[in-house]
Amino acid sequence: MGGTRWWFVAVVAIAVSARAEAPWGQWRGPNRDGFVAADHRWPDGLDETRMEKRWRADLGPSYSGPVIAGRAVIVTETCDKKTEHVRAIDRVSGQELWRASWEGSLKVPFFAASNGSWIRSTPCVDGDRVYVAGMRDVLVCLDAATGREIWRLDFMQDLKSPLPSFGFVSSPLIRGDHVFVQAGAGFVKLEKKTGKVVWRVLEDGGGMMGSAFSSPYPVVIGGVPQILVQTRDDLAGVDPEAGTVLWKTKIEAFRGMNIVTPTVHDGKVFTTSYGGGSWLFAVDPARAEKPVEQVWRNKIQGYMSSPIVIGGHAYVHLRNQRFACLDLATGKEAWVTKPFGRYWSLVAQGDRILALDETGDLRLIRATPEQYDVVGTAKVATVESWAHLAVEGDEIYVRDLEGLTAYRWK
Numbered sequence: 001m002g003g004t005r006w007w008f009v010a011v012v013a014i015a016v017s018a019r020a021e022a023p024w025g026q027w028r029g030p031n032r033d034g035f036v037a038a039d040h041r042w043p044d045g046l047d048e049t050r051m052e053k054r055w056r057a058d059l060g061p062s063y064s065g066p067v068i069a070g071r072a073v074i075v076t077e078t079c080d081k082k083t084e085h086v087r088a089i090d091r092v093s094g095q096e097l098w099r100a101s102w103e104g105s106l107k108v109p110f111f112a113a114s115n116g117s118w119i120r121s122t123p124c125v126d127g128d129r130v131y132v133a134g135m136r137d138v139l140v141c142l143d144a145a146t147g148r149e150i151w152r153l154d155f156m157q158d159l160k161s162p163l164p165s166f167g168f169v170s171s172p173l174i175r176g177d178h179v180f181v182q183a184g185a186g187f188v189k190l191e192k193k194t195g196k197v198v199w200r201v202l203e204d205g206g207g208m209m210g211s212a213f214s215s216p217y218p219v220v221i222g223g224v225p226q227i228l229v230q231t232r233d234d235l236a237g238v239d240p241e242a243g244t245v246l247w248k249t250k251i252e253a254f255r256g257m258n259i260v261t262p263t264v265h266d267g268k269v270f271t272t273s274y275g276g277g278s279w280l281f282a283v284d285p286a287r288a289e290k291p292v293e294q295v296w297r298n299k300i301q302g303y304m305s306s307p308i309v310i311g312g313h314a315y316v317h318l319r320n321q322r323f324a325c326l327d328l329a330t331g332k333e334a335w336v337t338k339p340f341g342r343y344w345s346l347v348a349q350g351d352r353i354l355a356l357d358e359t360g361d362l363r364l365i366r367a368t369p370e371q372y373d374v375v376g377t378a379k380v381a382t383v384e385s386w387a388h389l390a391v392e393g394d395e396i397y398v399r400d401l402e403g404l405t406a407y408r409w410k
């Protein structure tokens with residue numbers, strides 16, 4: 001009970017507001033929701049003159065988003081189609097501080113070949129440690145200051161699970177003394193100091209449908225702490241202590257392309273999928289017979305971009321490359337734009353959204369249900385940029401397929 005109470009208090013404290021000292025150390029930032037604190041207020045407009053390019057580091061390909069660990073920005077890469085590297089780069093100079101590597105070759109199925117066969121998961125920083133997922137279903141714990149390997153868990157060897165066809169894609173989550181991952185053909189809780197498996201739930205058999213694309217998200221719904229877990233087929237709430245599946249519902253998607261990280265608004269869960277649509281669910285784990293009920297469903301389909309929720313509206317980049325604003329109370333579209341890019345990573349502060357598309361165009365958008373309101377744009381990459389944007393104070397890190405570029409707001 002004590003552990004559950006601590007976890008509950010921690011989640012509530014984090015949910016109230018983003019802490020100014022919390023770095024961009026994990027998937028989607030301090031609170032895993034795409035928001036950053038207002039300690040460095042964003043400018044009112046955006047163009048190339050407001051973006052100071054500080055340095056660039058050349059890298060091999062990766063989809064992993066950069067994360068911050070003290071003086072370093074941590075990035076991954078796949079080299080020569082056989083070796084995975086983790087590199088720490090000095091945030092001031094752009095010089096490499098350390099590098100760790102291991103064999104990690106995996107070729108994705110032929111119909112996804114255009115998406116590349118390189119490392120995908122965004123690392124997670126926790127104090128003096130960095131947790132990095134390799135494509136061949138391994139999780140590696142590194143010393144954040146030196147890159148020294150502390151422990152490594154091979155899920156296929158330890159849990160006898162099949163190799164996921166698309167690799168380890170989901171990003172690790174740290175809570176208290178444990179790390180939670182969607183790997184090993186399920187959702188797994190590990191001791192973060194040792195890598196020892198505590199439990200595994202939501203087993204999916206691995207293989208073609210065993211590569212979870214979404215990432216776990218800690219929430220409190222109806223006073224009950226839980227982790228939202230979206231598999232290729234289902235959306236579920238899992239008790240972080242016991243591993244009990246509190247509730248579960250099917251999420252329709254073409255070929256299981258449930259990719260976005262789900263979110264919570266006003267005690268309800270919002271998610272969207274390729275080939276399925278968008279949903280809002282009311283959840284009450286105490287309601288034994290029907291703990292989850294659909295509030296509404298909209299035909300609008302998200303794809304890879306996890307949504308941002310501001311003022312009761314979800315801002316979602318869609319499968320058809322349009323950007324949309326959904327009223328979460330009614331499920332109706334406030335507006336939908338013309339097509340812009342195949343993928344957007346979204347970061348928010350107050351009522352502003354920074355959106356980076358895969359072409360390297362960065363947009364500053366005012367979030368309002370009245371209209372699509374672009375405050376300004378800037379070109380920040382000339383190579384395809386599929387990794388999630390990282391924002392730390394007045395620093396912006398853009399990871400394209402050939403390197404990492406550090407900018408500063410002017």
